Amino acid sequence: MKSLLLAAATVAGLATALPAAAQWQKPEDAIKYRQSALTVMANHFGRIGAMAQGKAPFDAKAAAENAVIVSDMAKLPWAAFGPGTDKGMPNRAKAEIWSDAAKFKAASEKMIAEVAKLDAAAKSGNLDAIKAAAGGVGGSCKACHDDFRAEKYSAN
Ligand code: ASC
Numbered sequence: 544m545k546s547l548l549l550a551a552a553t554v555a556g557l558a559t560a561l562p563a564a565a566q567w568q569k570p571e572d573a574i575k576y577r578q579s580a581l582t583v584m585a586n587h588f589g590r591i592g593a594m595a596q597g598k599a600p601f602d603a604k605a606a607a608e609n610a611v612i613v614s615d616m617a618k619l620p621w622a623a624f625g626p627g628t629d630k631g632m633p634n635r636a637k638a639e640i641w642s643d644a645a646k647f648k649a650a651s652e653k654m655i656a657e658v659a660k661l662d663a664a665a666k667s668g669n670l671d672a673i674k675a676a677a678g679g680v681g682g683s684c685k686a687c688h689d690d691f692r693a694e695k696y697s698a699n
Contacts, residue, residue, distance in 0.1 A: 567623065570631030577623035578634065584616035588680060591665065595677040603668040610658075610665035613680075617658040621651045633696040640691050647691055654683040 567573040587609040593599035594606055624640055624647070640647045657679040664672035 567625075567628075570628045572631075573623040573625060573628040574632050574634050574636075577620040580616050580619040580623075584613050584620075585684075587612040587616070588677075588684075591661070591673065591677055592681070594670070595674045601670050603665075603670075606673055607665040607668070610662045614658045614662040617655050621648075630697065630699055633699060635693045635696055637691050637693050647687075650683070650687040650690065654680070654687060657683040 567576060590599070590609045591606050591613070594601045624636065626641065629636055629638065629641065657676070661673070661676040661680050664676040
């Protein structure tokens, strides 16, 4: 019984410790995954942005729901930028993502931190707080894009 428990614990430990790259069979799968997470994040951030800019009526409940989605999505893309995922399908990842990995990681962490502030602001239901936090999120998106996103898609 003891060894069975030990075996089960080992399997559980291995499953969580598996390198993230094991989640994708080929670079194309990782690229699609990170692009999808960023696309969904941008869509739901855009709904909050529209409210923050007065282009859509303010709906506190919708803002809070969208902020949860943004905050969930914000954590996902980064593991899919593993080594060798610069090519596989057209994408806009710059070589600096890998050559300046520490700066890229810092940019992703900055964005996650700004998104957490947006989530807190949205939960408060205060439109002014949401506006301020959305500005912070947008700034962190832009900073990372300026440094790490190419203007044009790669050929493959
Ligand atoms: C968005 C979105 C981005 C960022 C960026 C901010 O709504 O889709 O990529 O904000 O445009 O500069």
